Amino acid sequence: MSIFRSATLLLVATLGAAGLATNAWSQGRPLTVVSWGGAYQDAQREVYFKPFTAKTGVKLVDESWDGGIGVLRAKLQGGANNWDLVQVESEELQLGCEEGLFEKIDWAKLGGRDAYMPEAANDCGVGAILYNFVLAYDGDKFKGAGPQSWADFFDLQKFPGKRSLRKGAKTNLEFALIADGVKPADVYQVLSTPAGVDRAFKKLDTIKSSIVWWEKGAQPPQLLASGEVAMVSAYNGRIAAANKTDKKNFRITWKNSLYTIDSWAIMKGSPNKAQAEQYLVFAGAPSVQKDLPPLIPYGVTNKRSTELVAKSVLPDLPTNPEYMASALLISDKFWLENLDRLTQRFNSWVSK
Template sequence: MKKILILSTALCGMAYAANAEVVVLSWGGSYGGAQTEAHLKPFTAKTGIPTTMTDSDNPATPIKAQVEAGNVTVDVASVEYADAIRLCDEGLLEPIDINSLPAGADGTPAAEDFLAGAVTDCGVSTDIWANIFAYDSTKFSGDAAPKTVADFFDLEKFPGKRGLKKGAKAVLEFALLGDGVPASEVYATLSTPEGVDRAFAKLDTIKKDVVWWEAGAQPPQLLADGEVAMTTAYNGRIFNAVITEGKPFSIIWDGQIYENEMYVIPKGAPHMEDALEFVKYATSTEGLRAQAQYISYGPARKSALKDELLFNDGKTVMGPHLPTAPENMTNALESNFEFWVDKDAELNERFNAWLASN
């Protein structure tokens, strides 16, 4: 009887583990909402595995802390590309075999279906997103509206406060682009002490007029509240504010900085098998197309790009709103993950010291 009871208890435990809640850590706002609608809800409906979404201003930070403390409460996290590489190199993420991922809807093997670089040793791309800048079209319009990244730094011609993300990444590159450095030369320039000095000198020209933001939901709110005349932002956040809330915002694609966003599984995730099943579903052709119908970030699979994508309003064609649209790539910069894996700590230390100085 005792053995039967122990076996029964063990089986119940296994059943519970198989159906325990998968916790997904993401960025909140319209992005987290898109993942909830496109990934979490349909995954649960299809598999019966419960899922829940939780938010962070930067999911890489709590993931690192949890794994190092041996107290992991998250099963899947959405992190920037450089963070996926760095955390993997530090042994803080579970490896993901590309051959374990589902083939495309057209039967193309995952290794051939994903865009170049979209799958790493420990991460799978959920989308291609961009840092852009946007302005309030009630303040600037027609020929008097900004058109280039250089205009962001022109306080005389385009007066008003500026919103910038509080951190070195994408801000230093943006400053060099605004100072006339061609996209093809940005990282070579930023790899030199003189290039770093040049970036900070450009930021000096607007420093007194900057409102710093940290969470992706803040830039649209800063524009809506009139606290800034223009701001850098994640393109999908501005798109959603325009399409779903009717905000009078315009995106400038000149000088956009784009990269892959990645789903990763923290080392020691409590529901490892279910977490991997979630990643497989979310990054399938079906999952990637679904997300692109809720926010204007480009799918990272070729099979997800074969047919026209519509926003979930059923009428807005998403193609022109994606970072990867040809017309949006004229002066685009791909974020260099290798650069930021190597330089993140050093340049953020310099950035924080600069921020604290007069």
């Protein structure tokens, strides 16, 4: 996920838990938690950050970032790491774990791996949310039915106007192949061949002159609201948040969306490892996780959390069986093996 940069200091709300508060204040610095900003991080503050500080007395600072394994490498290799707990995308988690950038998770403290969705329980990460990359458009801007598929997204004659896509190879190559008629189940098999990659870029060529690139998760709803683009790829929660907060009529096409899980990872050598683990225990509790979807509709990862979520929210969650039936899980394996190569090709293609 991508973000607007912000930083908010959450001061200790209570000194009731004397031992915990003493540990927090004796740290060289407060527990620093890094996420994706925008409406999502606003929701995290209300559900996780502030209540955690109020309950434990642990001083917590939250910051935000734009993602990228290079940022994490530089933090540790430069010897100036000031982050403790970072929310990362799936390939960042896998690469970071392999490279020793993260601490191993003590799953016994979290109730065991079986308490979480299988995809959310990793050696170095604890799943935070499940979310989808979806097609979205402004219902007020279309007289008839809006785009109902990725084929529609790529059809400039049927739906003229600018489009916005996340700047990068990942997700766009998948969308291009689906728009070109490849079945979702076959996407990564096709992308694993040179001809398949060529096919994806050839399809992107058909709308290249009409693409407005986004890099931060808050941008797609802003681009729709301004009328700069007719449709976007976006995080489902950002679109829902704009509808709720700004009273927009943005609509989501769930067909063939892409889904993934973002995870919490503890930076290697963090002086606040104990406090970070304490946070993970708190944020993983079903009684706490259930309060996130009503604020922003992302799927939660503790198996018992979903059954506690308000039923009125369930139709908007990406874990809705109707949406999952046609959704494609982003392949960590494929992108771990091909990210650098395809990113180079994508950047070269964009610059031409």
